[in-house]
Amino acid sequence: MRKIKLTLSQRRMILGLVFIAPWLFGFVFLFASPLLQSIQFSLNKLTITAGGYQLEYVGWSNFKYALFEDATFNRLLVESVGAMAVNVPLILFFSLFSATLLNQKFPGRSLARSMFFLPVILTSAAVSAAESAGLLNLLGDANAAEEMSGASGQFNTLSLMYILIDAGVPEVFVDYLVDAVLRIYDIISSSGVQILIFLAALQSIPGAMYEVAKIEGATAYESFWKITFPMVSPLILTNIIYTIIDSFMQSQVTKTVYSTAFESLNFGLSAAMSWLYTLVVGLVLVVVGALVSRKVFYQN
């Protein structure tokens, strides 16, 4: 057999293909083909038979049913987009703030960092589901102690709201803030990965830039907006996209899609629902991506 002579770059090409071969194989069989199948399913009525499944073409009726007849689906879809619109700015702001804090030098920094990353470990859909089912409301409730002693030891949101509204802050904004304070645990627990990404970005900013700014007389506030913010802005886009996807993954819509398929055994409808949902996520990503990437500063 004659040996085929290959140039170095051709050999490198083949080697590269060998390295990505497992992924490529998986992509074709476990991602691309299910994706196409899922489009097919959404246009059909699927019945499981003993040796597989049967399809019966029904056109757009699954989509029509999901949008116009199903009692809850469109409400859930709108709600999850709304929840995302509320959460994404909060999570982004919080994670950038925490990353800036954790990037400063102070004693106990590594302890603080490991604390802030703990939520990455502990966020679990199963745990939160079980937690909401557990109804332990009486325990450690400061209200009970309050009633007994007559003293108020708890953070009183209502009075804070009145103070802010009296101070002339718009009511919508106050509601938003109070809501954020009340859900602080949710916000913290879903910003672990984002803090990580921002922190890595902050560490890649050369320290000389800050030194120069300091010599030129810039305040900390100015150097944040003139140096830190533009330098991390590409990662703001990354984080926005990650947060949007993450918030959709945990939404009620996913659960509805799952239960439609595996509890009601209506696979076609479930596929249609998940495609509607994918389109909404895609639309949000395109709009947000286009808006944000205009403002992003790239060094090159």
Place this chain on the structure above:
Amino acid sequence: MTPAKMQQQTELMYRTNRVRTKSAAWLWSLFRYVIIIGISFIIIYPILLKISVAIMDKQDIYNPTIFLVPQHFTWDNIKMAAEVLNFFPALGTTLLYVVLTMLLQAASCAMAGYGFARFSFPGSNVLFMLVILTILIPTSTLMVPMYLHFRNFDIMGIIHLFTGKDGVNTINTLTPSIITSMTANGLKSGLYIYIFRQFFKGLPKEIEEAALIDGAGGFKTFFRIMLPNATAPLITVMLFAFVWQYNDTFYTSLFMGEAELLSNKIASLPAHASAYINNALMIASPGAEPDPNHVAMVVDTGILLAILPLIVLYLFVQRYFVESVERSGVVG
């Protein structure tokens, strides 16, 4: 003004300025500590609360003066939760499953990441866009076809061709998870490929050229030189893969719904705990109703038991993890 007096005045000015900047710095660091301690408290408070509940006796539930430190200690809750969860066997199965998928995922994603970072072949950019696409498409879109695919598992009709039978039902076996993680298509694999690619892109090219001149082939270079250099992203990816697989309910409920995995067990814990306590009560005194707060206590203890291995693991690896964040290629 005499020169001596002028000098005195400038000195005074310097001194007040220094005091001012110093006190500002001091105030800022105080503020920073208040915020950091506050946020840390919010993060660990639920864990503290669960620990407190786990060692608390039933009679303390309705005592409103108790906050975090119980008056009557007991191991009953822990015993009961462990029994309802079938804790140690389930933990063993879970760890086996999670470690297996973690290793496979780390290996396949590292290879793919290296392939995308260092080699150019026709369409490599398009293929990498497809990796990003796998992150963007919601997993629920693929759920039904994936399920049917593994329920009737048959790669390109090979089994049908040779035996004439339909595919094999692999649901509730390890096969689906092994296949998805081996082919870098498991849970959040796209993100891992991305992390590896960014890291390998950041390494100097000279290392490989030197290895090539010394006569090392592509695989030898990868395993002997590139991987040992990639401990930072490896630890990050392995920790993520471990933790997310451990906590995952999507793939486990889809492919291994009947398996003795802790995530499955936790999802059904409230119902099982209530049934368990009900049974125990029926034996003691027929007709008694289980106290919902007691059930909640056992559920909380069960959750604590389930997340405890993760916390212990994190205590050991957090140092490497926090360090690796500084050097890993999470930056885009």
